[in-house]
Amino acid sequence: MSGAQPGPAASASAPRILPGRVRVRRATPRDLESVIALRLALLREHPDHPIYGRLRHDVGERARRLFASQLRSPIEVILLGELDGGVVGVLRCVESTGSPLLEPERYAYVSSSYVRPDARRRGVLRALLGEAERWARARGLDQMRLHNVAGSRTAERAWSALGFSVVEEVRVRDLRDGGTH
Numbered sequence: 001m002s003g004a005q006p007g008p009a010a011s012a013s014a015p016r017i018l019p020g021r022v023r024v025r026r027a028t029p030r031d032l033e034s035v036i037a038l039r040l041a042l043l044r045e046h047p048d049h050p051i052y053g054r055l056r057h058d059v060g061e062r063a064r065r066l067f068a069s070q071l072r073s074p075i076e077v078i079l080l081g082e083l084d085g086g087v088v089g090v091l092r093c094v095e096s097t098g099s100p101l102l103e104p105e106r107y108a109y110v111s112s113s114y115v116r117p118d119a120r121r122r123g124v125l126r127a128l129l130g131e132a133e134r135w136a137r138a139r140g141l142d143q144m145r146l147h148n149v150a151g152s153r154t155a156e157r158a159w160s161a162l163g164f165s166v167v168e169e170v171r172v173r174d175l176r177d178g179g180t181h
Contacts, residue, residue: 021083021084022082022083022123022127023081023082023083024079024081024127024130025079025082026077026078026079026080027077027078027079027090028071029071029072031078031087032064032067032071034080034090035067035078035090036063036064038087038089038090038114038116039063039067039090039112040059040060041114042113042114043055043059045114049149050172050174051172052149075094076092076093076094077093077132078090078092079091079092079093079128079132079135081115081124081125081127081128083119083124088115088118088119089113089114089115089116089119089124089125090113090128091110091112091114091125091128091129091132092111092113093108093110093111093132093136093144094108094111095107095108095109095136095139096108096109096145104141104142106140106141107141107142107143107144107145108132108133108135108136108139108141108143109144109146110129110132110144110146111146113125113146125158125162129162132144144164146159146164
């Protein structure tokens with residue numbers, strides 16, 4: 001991310017009403033509590049995951065500082081999805097710098113996408129991703145990337161249906177307690 005140049009202003013600042021009463025808008029600092037709640041709910045959905053299941057004891061305090069900083073960042077956007085006036089989904093998109101050896105030089109990295117279970121399968125994720133794509137295109141980016149939890153059939157199906165394909169795997173080796181295999 002270092003060295004990335006801010007692009008044009010995001011179109012995500014104006015709320016977008018989509019079919020099925022899904023409304024997508026750019027989060028502001030006033031939305032910090034909603035952003036914290038949704039992004040921590042995402043992490044808490046995976047208590048047994050070797051990375052996401054290891055929440056720190058002060059996760060709330062850390063989340064507040066981190067997410068407040070992200071809301072002010074000129075190279076990222078946090079989008080909120082609303083149904084019937086309530087915030088039910090979140091998606092973060094960051095203008096990221098690629099390897100200096102590979103194309104593209106910059107790409108959109110999608111992270112922290114979450115829709116509350118009672119609002120799923122109502123077009124919220126698709127609407128959030130559509131707005132993130134508009135934001136990325138406005139910045140001259142022509143590729144989106146993301147990571148999702150391995151083994152989650154729901155996530156795999158959703159991201160495949162939204163046009164993403166698997167191109168690499170992330171592997172972890174735990175070095176605690178000797179770290180031998």
